[in-house]
Amino acid sequence: MGRGEYRTNDMLSSKWRDMNLKVRKFNGIYSHKWQTRRSGQSDAMIEREAEEQYREEFNAHFSLQRTLVNDSPAPAVFDSEAAGCLVKELRDTFLSGKTRSYEWRLSQLKSLLKMMEDSEKQICDALFSDLSKPEMEAYIHEVAMIKSSCKLALKKLKDWMKPEKAKTNLGTFPSTAEIVPEPLGVVLVISAWNYPLLLSVDPVIGAIAAGNAVVLKPSELASAMSSLLAKLLGKYLDNSAIKVVEGAVPETSVLLEQKWDKIFYTGNGRVARIVMAAAAKNLTPVVLELGGKSPVLVDSNIDLAVTSRRILSGKWGCNNGQACVAPDYLITTKQYAPVLIESLKHNLVKFFGEDPMNSPDLSRVGNSNHFARLKKLLDDDKVSGKIIHGGQADKSSLKIAPTIILDAPEDSLIMTEEIFGPLLPIMTVEKIEDGIEFINSRAKPLAAYLFTNNKQLKEKFVSNISAGGVVINDVTLHLMVDTLPFGGVGESGMGAYHGKFSFDSFSHKKAVLYRGFFGDAPARYPPYTPGKLRLLKALLGGSLLGIIRALFGFS
Incomplete structure (x- = not known):
């Protein structure tokens, strides 16, 4: 356990948590063994191998946990006093100037990249344990993106830290000006469970690059x-400036009681309101990375095969729909819907097989509460009769098959709540422009997608749809472009990050004006006269002729 990790007695002694983890771990191992079974292997042999691997891994896991807990200097209970001590330690480090230097920032980013290189297998195993996330998804959507963020920050850090020259005017002549990025201080990052590596470490990269604790x-x-992040960050990074606090609502609550220089929260709107209320007590600025119902508008003027594949990949290939930018619902015309639906069904079988519940390429639902919520959306009387594909669900494995629902009522739960799962409602309209009107009648989404070859429709969509981001003829890929800001608008969030936007998010842009003692204008000082007023008006108006006239006493 790194010196930066805190646990609570409640966490360590929770029998339910341990049992839940054991069941999920065994199910994951068994599923993998079954999918990769050798020729002639019986079900009993597969189960026996899974049990042996499970025992071996968990014996090692709990042996390590006992060692970590016994050796840890961290307090047994993380209360307000412990949180206050933690923040004070970090603030002392920040005030020492340690984190401001280019060398410190560079060393931490290099260590973070080394952590990713050294720990790739552990990370993928943890993602599989938590979400049964396929290794391909784990690498592309989490590991590779963190490596890319680290490398970009290492490459661009010196440029990002440089002051930016700013123009001055006649009113301050002679002078020079610049905008100096400075670190905010001590910041808090609260991450989400669906991309637990990416959404934790990516903001931390920005905070470190900007020079914060x-x-x-x-x-x-x-x-x-x-647990893995607490261990790895404690091992690879400077624990006097970077710490991990594990826990649940009690730990988060005492953290929010502290004074921070910025809070970066990723999650849902309900908790975001709690975060904002806590931040308001200290006038702490916040970044809120939330979600919403991200729509996909599909025109008939498209490449159907490509469109279908891209929608499916963005919906079910992104953590089985458990992504803030995953397509939430689809809109197309009544005339084109049958063609599109047939293509979607065909490709779903092609991607995940006739029995998607046993596909190794689909993540499971994050936890039992989310499973129950999704099942409630499916079992809604207004929706259950509208299912045209999928609908299977297994509580024991937390699996729900890719499901398509056609024309669920607009007031149904599935059309009013963010789905965040493997369910895709399709809404039909008379003409494609009606889809734009419908999207604008709802809360502003985190992302909005359009598939069309129609230039005018593209322009209308970009001009009229307010969303955190817009993608034409694909979904979710804007996240991979580090020159684009990623963030929401309205109820889908505030603030943005990725690339330099992460650095900027954790920096204050300080305005600096430099002047010498030459060129002191008497006209700015009392006693005020009509002549001085004429001169100042000319100076502030930028009129060279007016300045000359005022200096020579002409009105």
Whole structure:
């Protein structure tokens, strides 16, 4: 356990949590063994191998946990006093100037990249344990993106830290000006469970690059990744400036009681309101990375095969729909819907087989609460009769098959709540422009997608749809472009990050004006006269002729 990790007695002694983790771990191992079974292997042999691997891994896991807990100097209970001490330690480090230097920032980013290189297998294993996330998804959507963020920050850090020259005017002549990025201080990052590596470490990269001390609070709902991050960040990074606090609501609550220089929260709107209320007590600025119902508008003037594949990949290939930018619902015309639906069904079988419940390429639902919520959306009387594909659900494995619903009522739960799962409602309209009108009648989404070859429709969509981001003829890929800001608008969030936007998010742009003692204008000082007023008006108006006239006494 790194010196930066805190646990609570409640966490360590929770029998339910341990049992839940055991069941999920065994199910994951068994599923993998079954999918990769050798020729002639019986079900009993597969189960026996899974049990042996499970015992071996968990004996090692709990042996390590006992060692970590016994050796840890961290307090047994993380209360307000412990949180206050933690923040004071980090603030002392920040005030020492340690984190401001280019060398310190560079060393931490290099260590973070080394952590990713050294720990790739552990990370993928943790993601599989928490979400049964396929290795391909784990690498592309989490590991590779963190490596890319680290490398970009290492490459661009010196440029990002440089002051930016700013123009001055006649009113301050002679002078020069610049905008100096400076670190905010001590910041808090609260991450989410669905991409527990990416959503934890990516903001931390920005905070480090900007020269801050930082506390990371990973999600307790991704317990394997939370424990791993506490261990790895404690091992690879400077614990006097970067710490991890594990725990659940009690730990998060005492963290929010502290004074921070910025809070970066990723999650849902309900908790975001709690975060904002806590931040308001100290006038702490916040970044809120939330979600919403991200729509996909599909025109008939498209490449159908490509469109279908891209929608499916963005919906079910992104953590089985458990992504803030995953397509939430689809809109197309009544005339084109049958063609599109047939293509979607065909490709779903092609991607995940006739029995998607046993596909190794689909993540499971994050936890039992989310499973129950999704099942409630499916079992709604207004929706259950509208299912045209999928609908299977297994509580024991937390699996729900890719499901398509056609024309669910606009007031149904599935059309009013963010789905965040493997369910895709399709809404039909008379003409494609009606889809734009419908999208604008709802809360502003985190992302909005359009598939069309129609230039005018593209322009209308971009001009009229307010969303955190817009993608034409694809979905979710704007996240991979580090020159684009990623963030929401309205109820889908505030603030943005990725690339330099992460650096800027954790920096204050300080305005600096330099002047010498030459060129002191008597006209700015009392006693005020009509002549001085004429001169100042000419100066502030930028009129060279007016300045000359005022200096020579002409009105």
